[in-house]
Amino acid sequence: MDVPKHYLFSILVVSLVVLFSDPLEAAPKASLITHLPGFNGTFPSKHYSGYVRFKGQRHPTRRHLFYYFVESERNPSKDPVVLWLNGGPGCSSFDGFVYEHGPFNFEAPKKQGEHPILHLNPHSWSKVSNIIYLDSPSGVGFSYPSIPTGDLQTASDTHTFLRKWFKLYPEFQANPFYITGESYAGIYVPTLVSRVAKGIRKGAKPKINLKGYMIGNGLCDSEFDGLNSLIQFVHGMGIISDKLLKEAEVACDGNYERNEDKTQCTTALAKIAELIMGLNMYDILEPCYHKKNPEATSTKNTSLPKSFQELGKTDKPLPVRKRMFGRAWPYRAPVRDGIVPTWPQLTQSLQARGVSVPCTNDEVATAWLNDEAVRKAIHASPKSGNWNLCLAGLEYNHDAGSMLSYHHNLTSKGYRALIYSGDHDMCVPFTGTEAWTASLGYKVEDEWRPWMTNHQIAGYLQKYAHNLTFLTVKGAGHTVPEYKPRESLHFYSRWLEGERI
Structure with missing residues (x-):
């Protein structure tokens, strides 16, 4: 058929x-x-x-x-x-x-x-x-x-x-x-x-x-993610004192992000930076991991955001994290319009200033x-x-x-x-x-x-x-x-x- x-x-x-x-x-x-x-x-x-x-x-x-x-x-x-x-x-x-x-x-x-x-x-x-x-x-x-x-x-x-x-x-x-x-x-x-x-x-x-x-x-948003939220956070976590918070509020007119370039504000922020620089910024409960001989991997010269230029005055290493594979995320905030420094570029810039490399592994x-x-x-x-x-x-x-x-x-x-x-x-x-x-x-x-x-x-x-x-x-x-x-x-x-x- x-x-x-x-x-x-x-x-x-x-x-x-x-x-x-x-x-x-x-x-x-x-x-x-x-x-x-x-x-x-x-x-x-x-x-x-x-x-x-x-x-x-x-x-x-x-x-x-x-x-x-x-x-x-x-x-x-x-x-x-x-x-x-x-x-x-x-x-x-x-x-x-x-x-x-x-x-x-x-x-x-x-x-x-x-x-x-x-x-x-x-x-x-x-x-x-x-x-x-x-x-x-x-x-x-x-x-x-x-x-x-x-x-x-x-x-x-x-x-x-x-x-x-x-x-x-x-x-x-x-x-x-x-x-x-x-x-x-x-x-x-x-x-x-x-x-x-x-x-x-x-x-x-x-x-x-x-x-x-x-x-x-x-x-x-830089206004929300920047220094304004950081100062509020570190005070709430007991990292800075009430006295220093009030000093910074007065010096910076209540807005750290917009007034960080003013002399009195810069001085107050530097005091805060000194208190927090030994912490793991990606988890303040954790110690930091540091390679013994960190290598600079960047091929570009990139200036750091101003809020990082005062961070750290020592390269004294911190303890290696016991949790071998743990490490915190390599990023810094906030980001402003324009070219953004990548993590390896930032690492090289930090090393050139004698600042310990942030806590990564x-x-x-x-x-x-x-x-x-x-x-x-x-x-x-x-x-x-x-x-x-x-x-x-x-x-x-x-x-x-x-x-x-x-x-x-x-x-x-x-x-x-x-x-x-x-x-x-x-x-x-x-x-x-x-x-x-x-x-x-x-x-x-x-x-x-x-x-x-x-x-x-x-x-x-x-x-x-x-x-x-x-x-x-x-x-x-x-x-x-x-x-x-x-x-x-x-x-x-x-x-x-x-x-x-």
Whole structure:
């Protein structure tokens, strides 16, 4: 019996649809990670990594942006897709992968030259979400090449990355999508969310199912994030006396940020700087880690922000942290408009002034990610050069201004926002973040209260209208999931689910 041609054509079309929509086949097979040096066992979910390549709109150089994608261990076809961005600017998101909420915990190798031993992380954020760790902007981590960029260009490039990524992984296009990050990602995230939202309004394809964003200890506005919040924080923590606070208030006319150049104000601030310089600015509860022979990695001469020029008059080393892989995030606040010194540039400038290098230790990540077997396993190109936590030669321009208008516009349009702070971070103190979230003027819907994990108070929160929540994490520093992994997974998972924290 002859089969009608139109019937055969219909069968062919249906077969092609099934073939190309099968979630098991949609992700690029060449990007699948089958093993990782240092880990013996079975991955609890699929891992992918590779490059998304494209030319930029403002700067036509071809970018090669590197990502590491971890599917959810729960239900990858339904769970949210989350983009994670570390800050800097110019620092790799492998910081979050290795030290914070990635799928593994790293144990020190037993012998020199061996790989770190990887154990499954019981508090990985991949327990409840699909998560993309992106090295951005171009030149950071395994992404290449390094090009001059800024806030707006980075947002544009990352939006292009996302559109191309969702084409590579079409089975995730319908999943709820969130953009998250910490520190300078307080700038990256709102500018990117705004760019993605604009693309949605203009009908950009594929359509991204954007639902909201989350920022940890992130920058927002120099007036809120700067000296005004710092002085309030250190006084509240018992680091400076009532007498010195009153002296500074009078000398600086109540606004330290605007009057720091006045002689009397400068004198008062110098006294405060002397009291805080021996502290780990990224977690005042923790000691500092210092390399014995720190190396200067910068190739540029960049002047420090004025508020740092008086810090430190000694290079006396502080004790090495007992928690070997712990280190605090390498960033200084606030950021003002214009070229932003990157972390390696700042480090070199500090060393030249005889000031101790801030409390960081990225030795495990650096050794592991520069191992040839590891690089081959995760498909990192030799063209990317050596992996560094933060890029030394990045020319980066803070050109987006204050984030207050971004937050107001995005939340008023219905995008959910969780703004969280480790309450012992002196780099971007919670005092400033609490103030700017309140300054948006939204009605309080859930009055300041404790939130709990394991029957213990884990922090405090206040929820506003328009789905804006400010939350603190008790005892955590600048990189919250590093210090409080259990508590972080708790608020992260409940917020993604839209449940009460």
